[in-house]
Amino acid sequence: MRLYELVVIFHPEIDPETLATLSGRIVSTITDHNGEIVARQTWGRQRL
Secondary structure, rough: OOOOOOOOOOOOOOOHHHHHHHHHHHHHHHHOOOOOOOOOOOOOOOOO
């Protein structure tokens, strides 16, 4: 099985509820296409 890495950057003004919804949609999309999430890290807000 091939391993892939995904990094998602959201707009900093998104409220936590919307962030959780969007994150859940990404997870659902991956698992709906027979993908498996091996590790998940939330870095929080970072200065770019």
